[in-house]
Amino acid sequence: MTATLPTLHALPWLQHLMLAPVLLPLLCGAALAPLTRGRHRLKFALGYASILAQLAAALVLGAMADGGYWEDGIGVYLAANWAAPFGIALVADRLAALMLVLTALLALAALHFAMLRWERIGVHFHTLFQFLLMGLNGAFLTHDLFNLFVFFEVMLAASYGLVLHGYNAQRLRASMQYIALNLAAAMLFLIGTALLYAATGTLNMADLAWRIAAMAGAGDSADLSLVHAGAAILVLAFLIKSAMWPLGFWLPTTYAAASPPVAAMLVLMTKVGVVVILRLWLLLFPAGAAGGFAYDALLWGGMATIVFGAAGMLSTGSAGRMAGYAATVSSGTLLAVVGYGQASLVTAGLFYLIGSTLAVAALLLLLELVDRIRTPGAALLAVTMEAWVVEDKPDEPVGQGVPAALAFLAVSFAACALMIAGLPPLSGFVAKFGMFHALLNPPAPGAAIAAPGWTLMALVFGSGLVAIVAMMRFGVRTFWTSAKLAPPRLHRSEVLPVLFLLGLSALMTVQAGPLFGYLGRASDGIHRPGDYIARVLREPAVAAPPPATASAAGLAEAP
Amino acid sequence: MNIVLALATGIVFGAGIWLVLRPRSFQVLCGLMLMSYAVNLFIFAMGRLRVDRAPLTPAGSAPDPAALADPLPQALVLTAIVIGFATTALYLVVMIGARGLTGTDHVDGEEPQP
Numbered sequence: 001m002t003a004t005l006p007t008l009h010a011l012p013w014l015q016h017l018m019l020a021p022v023l024l025p026l027l028c029g030a031a032l033a034p035l036t037r038g039r040h041r042l043k044f045a046l047g048y049a050s051i052l053a054q055l056a057a058a059l060v061l062g063a064m065a066d067g068g069y070w071e072d073g074i075g076v077y078l079a080a081n082w083a084a085p086f087g088i089a090l091v092a093d094r095l096a097a098l099m100l101v102l103t104a105l106l107a108l109a110a111l112h113f114a115m116l117r118w119e120r121i122g123v124h125f126h127t128l129f130q131f132l133l134m135g136l137n138g139a140f141l142t143h144d145l146f147n148l149f150v151f152f153e154v155m156l157a158a159s160y161g162l163v164l165h166g167y168n169a170q171r172l173r174a175s176m177q178y179i180a181l182n183l184a185a186a187m188l189f190l191i192g193t194a195l196l197y198a199a200t201g202t203l204n205m206a207d208l209a210w211r212i213a214a215m216a217g218a219g220d221s222a223d224l225s226l227v228h229a230g231a232a233i234l235v236l237a238f239l240i241k242s243a244m245w246p247l248g249f250w251l252p253t254t255y256a257a258a259s260p261p262v263a264a265m266l267v268l269m270t271k272v273g274v275v276v277i278l279r280l281w282l283l284l285f286p287a288g289a290a291g292g293f294a295y296d297a298l299l300w301g302g303m304a305t306i307v308f309g310a311a312g313m314l315s316t317g318s319a320g321r322m323a324g325y326a327a328t329v330s331s332g333t334l335l336a337v338v339g340y341g342q343a344s345l346v347t348a349g350l351f352y353l354i355g356s357t358l359a360v361a362a363l364l365l366l367l368e369l370v371d372r373i374r375t376p377g378a379a380l381l382a383v384t385m386e387a388w389v390v391e392d393k394p395d396e397p398v399g400q401g402v403p404a405a406l407a408f409l410a411v412s413f414a415a416c417a418l419m420i421a422g423l424p425p426l427s428g429f430v431a432k433f434g435m436f437h438a439l440l441n442p443p444a445p446g447a448a449i450a451a452p453g454w455t456l457m458a459l460v461f462g463s464g465l466v467a468i469v470a471m472m473r474f475g476v477r478t479f480w481t482s483a484k485l486a487p488p489r490l491h492r493s494e495v496l497p498v499l500f501l502l503g504l505s506a507l508m509t510v511q512a513g514p515l516f517g518y519l520g521r522a523s524d525g526i527h528r529p530g531d532y533i534a535r536v537l538r539e540p541a542v543a544a545p546p547p548a549t550a551s552a553a554g555l556a557e558a559p
Numbered sequence: 560m561n562i563v564l565a566l567a568t569g570i571v572f573g574a575g576i577w578l579v580l581r582p583r584s585f586q587v588l589c590g591l592m593l594m595s596y597a598v599n600l601f602i603f604a605m606g607r608l609r610v611d612r613a614p615l616t617p618a619g620s621a622p623d624p625a626a627l628a629d630p631l632p633q634a635l636v637l638t639a640i641v642i643g644f645a646t647t648a649l650y651l652v653v654m655i656g657a658r659g660l661t662g663t664d665h666v667d668g669e670e671p672q673p
Contacts, residue, residue, distance in 0.1 A: 149639075153642045156646075157645065157646060160646075160649055160653075161649075164653065168660075169668065172660055172668070173657065173661070175653055176584060176650075176668070179646070179649065179650050180579070180666075186642075186646070187595060190639055191598055194605040194632070194635075195605065197635075198605035198607075203631075
């Protein structure tokens, strides 16, 4: 990877590449907004091209972060050329690049799945989809609390529209609760931000971390408790997004109500909260140091979420809700991983994050196809019901039927089940094995593993068992015990995204070594806040251009 | 001034919480709006309260930081107001849609069974 970089150095415009993941979807979404009816192919092609460009930008950013293009693997972009902490800083490091790549890959699959029918049951699907991507990418790149709020709101506003897309009574009901809850969460976010600003006088994350460390060093307990109060309120907003028990009751209902491609993107939105917590907490309150704060709450809250999600998976009869609870379990596992406060565990946790996002998203897409064999004709009925508000009804997928559709569904479902449960040979097993390995090998050699470590291991193991029971029950009922199975009509554009997500997961298993290496460096980077603070705060603003040349001066003076 | 502002924020926010927990969607909407007003007041107060200080520097003179109010919370409040308006308007549309489709304004989309 290093070998390719000298050529990259020669390109000064690469400095501005960090803006591309935000600007591309913004421009593309805006360009698509006037097209309300028809033109499906054009809209799809534009949206698809935008996502491919984002994927390319994300991959280059990852190569730059990991290949030594930037010092410490952290690239800083000072918007409007104001030096931190005064301006708005965008920061790309290995974690951000990883999340950008994951976003683009998932968006590719979801958009492809939506091509045939789902984008046509309402207007502005593509515009909202691009704005959702803009919010997600921005939230991963920005390093300023208030801009984080803005990007969160962009992401949420787009997601409200997408959850409502092709609306029926069920979706309206689900989104009314979803919107009310997120509006309340946004207020918590603002209160937390305001308290942090009152205590420290800054909103730039690097400056904030530096000041909090100085406060902890000086023993300034009055201001420090204000910081803790602010951070605790702030994190509530992210915990609602990542559905920690008891804040996650909205999740299964919303996932089950949303259309499948949207639900697949929602899976990623659940992970945004976790990623932000991971970044913010390690930066502001480094684990193990004197300033550590509320790690226990994250650990135990995450473990309670695992229990809640696992119980939900067993208790529910609806497939969509089961996938929602599976997302809750993975979110709880990640929160517990963050709360455990051990760098090697975070590495495995990041691997688990990618794997579980791909698996649950694939499952949500697949369940819609499986639904067609459970109730033949239901797909057609559902679409007509949903399409009553729009004039152009989506076409029933005709022709190009996929051979052996039933076998494809059963095998893919089994693959999803293996990944979610964490059984070999797919990526879920590698992730859980990595977590167990990290838990059993604490960094201090010979140290005993504390009770929380054993509890977490038992819960991760137990939740996998519950997941396999729940998914096998569904699989047996669907594929074995049905009296007569009509082979469903699947279209190539619906099968490909599922295969793509499952293939990515298989690729993760095969390439687990290099991927773990990258994730290890990413985890290492976010565990060294000192480097990050130094990089952001010392990034010089670009010098003013040289005095105007004679011709330019002449032009300026001309009347 | 401090106690008045604190009381106002607290009362408005408390009223908002009470309304948000009500079963009718219009009450929930009003509650969310009251809460967002209280949050805006709160952000404003977090920039420290001072009387008679402008946030902008007068033109043509060297600015004196001691004579100026903190402009950042005011910028934050402005952004928060815009975003709050937009999302609340969206909620209103969803509320009207749900009322039309389900025939009830209960937040669960159906009347509770007695």
